[in-house]
Amino acid sequence: MAGPNTIKMLSIDDKTVTTDLDRAGYRKMGVYVKAAANFEEANRLLKSEKIDLIVINLDYPPIDGTQITKHLKSKPETKEIPIVLTSVQTAARLRNAALESGADLFVEQPLPRQYFIEKLKQLLEQKTRTTERVSLHGDVRFTVDGTQHHCAIGDLSSSGMLLSTDLELTSGKPIHVEFDLPDQKKPIVIDGEVVRTLRYSPQHPDRQCGIGVRFDNFQGDSKKRLENYIDKSAHSDERLKYYL
Incomplete structure (x- = not known):
């Protein structure tokens, strides 16, 4: 079972290539692999x-990796998921076709697992930091392990927020948050998880401190109302740094 702080990777490739030993090696490095042999299996997952x-392995004959990429990037429910295309071929034509299909990264194989995983983690971090964040003056109510807390909101995006708190929370910790948006009667209610703790550093004296939270499950129409607020506020807010 994948842990709360594990990267869950969907591999579209020949299932016989990914052995139990390979999966164990990935798990040790924080990546839980779900395998699919074709688009139908991938879609179900x-x-x-x-x-x-x-x-997606471009060298796997039963599938067309670039077409699958185009399809996934055209769907609202999957377009934000980073896609990596791999191949043992090094031709510039193949690389260009991969990126033109909408892939976020093309990786030449073979590549040692640890370096491949590092590229994946860098891609995830890069994608996360491109999310627009805005400031919101107000408090957030949050619950961890059955205990309720409250603190100021550091900043906010449609996928996460910074809690301005000195509370020590480990990465992967489930958290329930509620906060109010201006001119809205209902609170925004979300379940998420702690992804990072930011403390003062002399190297980054202007960086905000607190707990970074990633949003996972929105209750009711909270997601739509939050996205509308972010869209209206982002253009007038100069602080678009993403801290998660």
């Missing part, structure tokens, strides 16, 4: 599980 990124 995408509908039933929360996938962090998708890796």
Whole structure:
């Protein structure tokens, strides 16, 4: 079972290539692999599980990796999931076709697992930091392990927020948050998880401190109302740094 702080990767490739030993090696490095041999299997997994990124082998004959990429990037429910295309071929033509299909990264194989995983983690971090964040003056109510707390909101995006608190929370810790938006009667209610703790550093004296939270499950129409607020506020807010 994948842990709360594990990257869940969907691999579209020949299932016989990914052995139990390979899976164990990935798990040790924080990546839980879900395998699919074709688009139908991949689509079922995408509908039933929360996938962090998708890796497609362009050298696997039964599938057309670039067409699958184009399809996934055209769908609202999957367009934000990073897609990595891999191949043992090094031709510039193949690389260009991969990126033109909408892939976020093209990786030449073979590549040692640890370096490949590092590229995946860098891609996830890069994608996360491109999310627009805005400031919101107000408090957030949050619950961890059955205990309620409250603190000021550091900043906010449609996918996460910074809690201005000195509370020590470990990465992967489930958290329930509620906060109010201006001119809205209902609170925004979300379940998420802690992804990072930011403390004062002399190297980054202007960086905000607190707890970074990633949003996972929105209750009711909270997601739509939050996205509308972010869209209206982002253009007038100069602080678009993403801290998660």
